[in-house]
Amino acid sequence: MIVVLLAFDRRKNYFPGLTALCLNASLPTTGAITFTIPNKVGTGGYAYAPLDPSPIGISFEFFVFPSYLTNVTATQQCLSNWKSLTVVWPPIRIGETTQDRAQYDSKTSAYVVYSVADAKDAPSVLTFGPKFMTLAGTYGGSVVVGLNRGKNNIDNMIAAAKVAVSEVKNLLAIEQNDWNIRVGSAVGKTNIIQAGNWNDAPPKWGASQLIATENATVKPYVRHYARHNYPGGTIQSLMTHSTISNNIHTFDTDIVAAQAIGKEYVFGETNSVSGGGAAGVSPTFGAGLWTMDYALRATYSNMSRTYFHHGTHLLAGASHLTVLDSGSTNYAAYATFDSKGLPLRVLLYISDYYAGSGTRTTQSFTLTGLTSATVRAKRLTAASATSRVDQGSPPSFGGQQFGNGSCAISGTETFETTFVSGGQASFSVKATEALLVYLQ
Structure with a gap:
């Protein structure tokens, strides 16, 4: 499944949604880029990453999780x-800054207790009770719970960990x-x-x-x-495909080290800009495109799970992922494969920056190795990289969008049909836009 549809701003309590624009075939184009789709996992000289059932998740700030x-x-x-x-609930993680300020109080009946001068502030001191863990235990997907290390009170942490183990049925x-x-022994669990x-x-x-010291x-x-x-960074630097690829490669050595001892590696917490985001960057469509590309590149690099305030669509029902592009240009192509190892979907993405004025170029892609007579596609688009839902310019995915504040889906799902000739088909994608091609 392709896309980051649910970018979440915890300070404004909204999930930005999506709206549609039509492709204008008369816009300027550059020479076609050709990608050959492997006919099966393990072929074509590409590297392949196995997919976790839920590779993309959500991270909640500790003190506001109950809210x-x-x-x-x-x-x-x-x-x-x-x-x-996706058929499975996205994994969640509860933590971040206020996790290291939170003391467990077995006697409080509240989820969490704190006070702040301004509703947008994070508390410097807070407590939470058993009810906090009971609430986390109601979630249908896997849960990672962050506990306080900053206060250096291991006995309090062990007390909280025991409640987490007993109450959170899907505790990962x-x-x-x-x-x-000491914590693992106290709760009677390894691999925890x-x-x-x-x-x-x-x-x-x-x-x-860290592994070298253990x-x-x-x-x-x-x-x-x-x-x-x-x-x-800026919207333009953030969403540039080659920059994303270089950023993810920073963690190659870490991932290999974890895999060498049979452990997974995850982005336990990530987003565009720290500290709740940047007002001129994080709520924009360009940041949403970054999330899409970044999550896929991380997954391809064997990052088992990535915990964002968002979601994605290219990976639904897939078992493997590969990258068809070199990672060195503004043009991206990802392919997923089903449980039988057969091609499932291809995502084409143009990270050329378009701010809403002047000429919006298009790029032509040619996919070869196709086996059907036609293929369908859904387009992820917006008026510009700076488009924002809260400013009346929501993006769309296949003609549909998600309501600001309600997350309800509206609009008619729209597919674009392309004919295949000689095993190949061509597609046009505009700057700051993505296209999801369905191969089955």
């Missing part, structure tokens, strides 16, 4: 939309940097710790360095290693 599930009505609708499309991991043995969660990029510190007693308690990543 998202109980007060923000769009949350359940968006998660339900996702589940309807407890987020930890150290104390792995999400270790790492570094902000500094490799090689300053990462999984390879002995055989510690490693069985670690389920996977995690990294935080916020690339930042």
Whole structure:
């Protein structure tokens, strides 16, 4: 499934949605780029990444997690939309800054207790009770729970971890940097710790360095290693395909180190810009395109799961992913394959920046190796890279969009049909636009 449809701004409590534009065939084009679709997984000289059943997830700030599930009505609708499309609930992670300020209080009947001078602020001190974990346990997908390391109170952490293990039926991991043995032993579980969660990029510190310090007693308690990543920058730099590819390659050594000892590697927390996002960057369509491309590139690089405030569509029902492009230009092409190893979908993306004025170029793609007489496609588009839902310019995916505030789907689903001749077909994609081609 292709796209980042649910970019979420926790400060404004909205999920940006989508609206359609038609392709203008008269727009300027450049020479066609040709990609040959492998007829089966493992062929064509490409590298292939196996896909986790739920490779893309959502990260919730610790102190507002209960509000998202109980007060923000769009949350359940968006998660339900996702589940309807992919058949599985997206994985969630509960943590970030306020996780390291939160003390467990077994006696409080509240989800979480804190006070702030302004509703947009994050509390410096907070407590949470058993009800917090009970609420997390109602979620249908896998859950990673981050617990307090900053206060250096391991007894309080163990008390919270025990409640997490007993109440969260789909608990995937407890987020930890150290104390792995004591916490794991206390809850009676191995393969339970999400270790790492570094902000500094490799090689300053990462999984390879941490693994080198761990002995055989510690490693069985670690389920996977995690990294935080916020690339930042302008809309144009953020969404540029080659920049995304280079950013993901930063973590190659870490991923290999984790795989070498049979562990997964995840982006435990990531988004465009840290600190809740940048007002002129994060809510835009260009940032949404970045999320799409970034999530796919990370998955291709054997990042098992990526926890965003968003969702994607190219991966639904797929078992493997490969990249057809070199990663060195503004033009991207991804292919997914079904459980039998046969081609399922191809995503074509043009990261050339279009700000809404002047000529909007188009790029022609030719796909070869097609076996059907026709193929269908859905277009992800908006008026420009700077389009924003909250400013009345929502993007669309296949003619449909998601309501701001409600996450309800509106519009008529629209497919573009292209004829195949001699096993090949051509497609036009505009600057700052993507096209999802269905091969089955």
